[in-house]
Amino acid sequence: MRAPRREVAGWDDGAMPVIAIDDPSDARLADYRGLTDVALRRVLEPERGLYMAEGAKVIERALRAGHAARSVLVSERWLESVAPLVADQVPVYLAPTALLEDVTGYQVHRGALASMERPELPALADLARDARRIVVLEGIVDHTNVGAIFRSAAGIGADAVVVSPTCADPLYRRSVKVSMGTVFQVPWTRATSWPGALDELRALGFTVGGLALTDDAVALDRFAARAGERVALVMGTEGDGLTRQALAHVDEAVVIPMHGGVDSLNVAAASAVAMWELRAR
Numbered sequence: 001m002r003a004p005r006r007e008v009a010g011w012d013d014g015a016m017p018v019i020a021i022d023d024p025s026d027a028r029l030a031d032y033r034g035l036t037d038v039a040l041r042r043v044l045e046p047e048r049g050l051y052m053a054e055g056a057k058v059i060e061r062a063l064r065a066g067h068a069a070r071s072v073l074v075s076e077r078w079l080e081s082v083a084p085l086v087a088d089q090v091p092v093y094l095a096p097t098a099l100l101e102d103v104t105g106y107q108v109h110r111g112a113l114a115s116m117e118r119p120e121l122p123a124l125a126d127l128a129r130d131a132r133r134i135v136v137l138e139g140i141v142d143h144t145n146v147g148a149i150f151r152s153a154a155g156i157g158a159d160a161v162v163v164s165p166t167c168a169d170p171l172y173r174r175s176v177k178v179s180m181g182t183v184f185q186v187p188w189t190r191a192t193s194w195p196g197a198l199d200e201l202r203a204l205g206f207t208v209g210g211l212a213l214t215d216d217a218v219a220l221d222r223f224a225a226r227a228g229e230r231v232a233l234v235m236g237t238e239g240d241g242l243t244r245q246a247l248a249h250v251d252e253a254v255v256i257p258m259h260g261g262v263d264s265l266n267v268a269a270a271s272a273v274a275m276w277e278l279r280a281r
Contacts, residue, residue: 010182015043019091020094024099024103029093031070033103035105035106041172045174046118046158051098051118051176052113052173054077054113054173055110055111056112062176067116069090070090070117072092074094076097082112088200096195103277124191124200125200125204131159132229135160136232138164138243139166145168145175145266146172148271149267152268153182153271154186155182161190163193164191165195198234202249207251209227209252209254210255211274214247224278232280235271
């Protein structure tokens, strides 16, 4: 049931009315229901063409990047900071904190969720056209790692990210949250051909390195010194690293030299070190 138009500090009279909801089974909350079921979200989000943005800062960054919201679900505490972001564009559903947790299946710490339309991803050639540094992710399944890699890409200066067909979704709620919304800032796409995408990058003039613990791997600083103007670095899964198929399509295997009996870093940490060394100067 629609609530009457409410007055919230900073709003003018033309703002969309806030819609108070007190029934967790309300059909208007379908986008938000059962967000902890990862398998279900992997099916439903691409199918519906949506993703979730959590918290005022992330929602604002998504909107600033040109992404369109479908609706916002917010608790009373966060209404004043979140609702003005969407102004009169979409419905703003106001619900008690307990209802948010009942509907989503988890504790919504930042008190606000936005159901967002997924943007159309660019073709690889279009993504790479003006790029000098590209990070490529093969089969990374941990959404936290994907989000952290995007945050490093934004902060250190990679121009784009390419994810393999088996890589976790950068727009999954956890990835977006960990990235602090930088998944909206860094251009990215999902490869449709694998490992053919690596050949395409090489054909586009990129030197492609694969971060891997192989006997013939060269040290990262040596690779960076001779790689040239356009570089793509491929990083593999958390456990096994790059596949043999991917390594067969890179120009060189690359390693970060380690000490203290440690053979490698977590992939998110390794990505930050590698991006720093390969940053365009």
